[in-house]
Amino acid sequence: xxxxxxxxxxxxxxxxxxxxxxxxxxxxxxxxxxxxxxxxxxxxxxxxxxxxxxxxxxxxxxxxxxxxxxxxxxxxxxxxxxxxxxxxxxxxxxxxxxxxxxxxxxxxxxxxxxxxxxxxxxxxxxxxxxxxxxxxxxxxxxxxxxxxxxxxxxxxxxxxxxxxxxxxxxxxxxxxxxxxxxxxxxxxxxxxxxxxxxxxxxxxxxxxxxxxxxxxxxxxxxxxxxxxxxxxxxxxxxxxxxxxxxxxxxxxxxxxxxxxxxxxxxxxxxxxxxxxxxxxxxxxxxxxxxxxxxxxxxxxxxxxxxxxxxxxxxxxxxxxxxxxxxxxxxxxxxxxxxxxxxxxxxxxxxxxxxxxxxxxxxxxxxxxxxxxxxxxxxxxxxxxxxxxxxxxxxxxxxxxxxxxxxxxxxxxxxxxx
Numbered sequence: 211x212x213x214x215x216x217x218x219x220x221x222x223x224x225x226x227x228x229x230x231x232x233x234x235x236x237x238x239x240x241x242x243x244x245x246x247x248x249x250x251x252x253x254x255x256x257x258x259x260x261x262x263x264x265x266x267x268x269x270x271x272x273x274x275x276x277x278x279x280x281x282x283x284x285x286x287x288x289x290x291x292x293x294x295x296x297x298x299x300x301x302x303x304x305x306x307x308x309x310x311x312x313x314x315x316x317x318x319x320x321x322x323x324x325x326x327x328x329x330x331x332x333x334x335x336x337x338x339x340x341x342x343x344x345x346x347x348x349x350x351x352x353x354x355x356x357x358x359x360x361x362x363x364x365x366x367x368x369x370x371x372x373x374x375x376x377x378x379x380x381x382x383x384x385x386x387x388x389x390x391x392x393x394x395x396x397x398x399x400x401x402x403x404x405x406x407x408x409x410x411x412x413x414x415x416x417x418x419x420x421x422x423x424x425x426x427x428x429x430x431x432x433x434x435x436x437x438x439x440x441x442x443x444x445x446x447x448x449x450x451x452x453x454x455x456x457x458x459x460x461x462x463x464x465x466x467x468x469x470x471x472x473x474x475x476x477x478x479x480x481x482x483x484x485x486x487x488x489x490x491x492x493x494x495x496x497x498x499x500x501x502x503x504x505x506x507x508x509x510x511x512x513x514x515x516x517x518x519x520x521x522x523x524x525x526x527x528x529x530x531x532x533x534x535x536x537x538x539x540x541x542x543x544x545x546x547x548x549x550x551x552x553x554x555x556x557x558x559x560x561x562x563x564x565x566x567x568x569x570x571x572x573x574x575x576x577x578x579x580x581x582x583x584x585x586x587x588x589x590x591x592x593x594x595x596x597x598x599x600x601x602x603x604x605x606x607x608x609x610x611x612x613x614x615x616x617x618x619x620x621x622x623x624x625x626x627x
Contacts, residue, residue: 234306234311239304249315251300252270254328262280267315278302299321301318351449353451353481359388363421365393374453382484388410422452425455440462453474453477575607580608580609584602598617
């Protein structure tokens with residue numbers, strides 16, 4: 211089945227790409243208003259090349275940009291050098307570059323116009339987040355030395371994802387890599403990055419999180435200066451490595467991350483050690499341990515040999531014999547002194563026994579004496595007749611037995627027996 215061609219396509223004569231480009235170039239470069247025009251805008255990027263200075267002039271409020279170039283022949287005439295983040299007024303004319311079909315503003319002079327709005331907003335947000343403590347070095351966490359699971363947040367179409375995979379496989383085979391895809395450019399990128407980080411947190415397996423993207427213009431990095439992304443990084447319970455592919459520009463995500471590197475490959479290198487390096491380090495430690503043990507063994511053997519030499523010089527057997535003879539002599543002395551002490555104490559005990567026998571009241575009674583006690587308790591011993599009365603009963607203890615008597619008469623004179 212065939213379709214009829216539109217009448218307009220049949221009637222029109224097609225032009226070549228070069229012809230269309232030439233026509234547009236004529237319109238741009240021969241327009242009176244564009245031959246010399248002043249433009250005010252904010253410098254969002256500036257790169258110096260061998261032929262001149264290439265920079266981008268933007269309007270943050272309207273989200274519009276224009277490419278500019280200052281050739282080397284005009285650089286020394288500039289009143290103000292374009293610097294990223296500054297707002298400037300440039301004087302120049304429009305030119306079109308046919309090979310790419312792109313137009314540029316050829317700048318011949320630049321004047322300062324105050325701080326750029328985008329730079330001002332960036333600084334205000336940075337200062338506020340810094341005051342909240344999100345960039346404090348004390349918040350930075352150390353990376354685990356040997357992680358087993360790593361999460362990566364980036365775009366699946368980005369070259370950064372391939373670079374990270376290759377680097378991780380080469381450095382640490384067998385590592386588990388969790389991929390949480392997200393947009394890393396555009397108006398929806400900030401929300402996508404926050405959602406990707408939350409997925410990794412909810413999963414709970416990752417020990418390190420890599421947030422990465424490839425290189426790009428300053429305008430492409432806007433999502434990494436978003437407050438939502440910065441707070442998601444700062445509050446993430448997993449250590450975060452920021453590997454955003456830029457070297458000249460520092461984003462707020464870099465400041466909030468625990469570790470910041472300039473490329474995705476460098477982020478993968480920071481995340482894991484290299485197995486080959488670990489093997490070399492292990493071998494070095496093993497050899498160092500062997501050498502240390504060998505050194506200690508040699509030192510101990512040397513000490514042992516020194517002790518053996520000292521023992522031989524001391525003639526230990528003769529010293530032991532002398533000490534044994536001295537101990538034997540001391541033992542004999544101790545036994546002799548103990549025997550003498552025992553004899554002295556035995557004689558003393560015999561002497562005391564004889565004195566006790568002399569003082570024993572039973573022995574006195576055996577010699578004819580008696581003990582007179584007064585009833586009824588018999589505890590009172592009568593030593594004088596003055597306390598006695600006629601008719602009172604007394605108990606008398608003799609050498610052999612006891613008798614009870616009754617007083618019939620009390621004699622005042624003492625009669626010797």
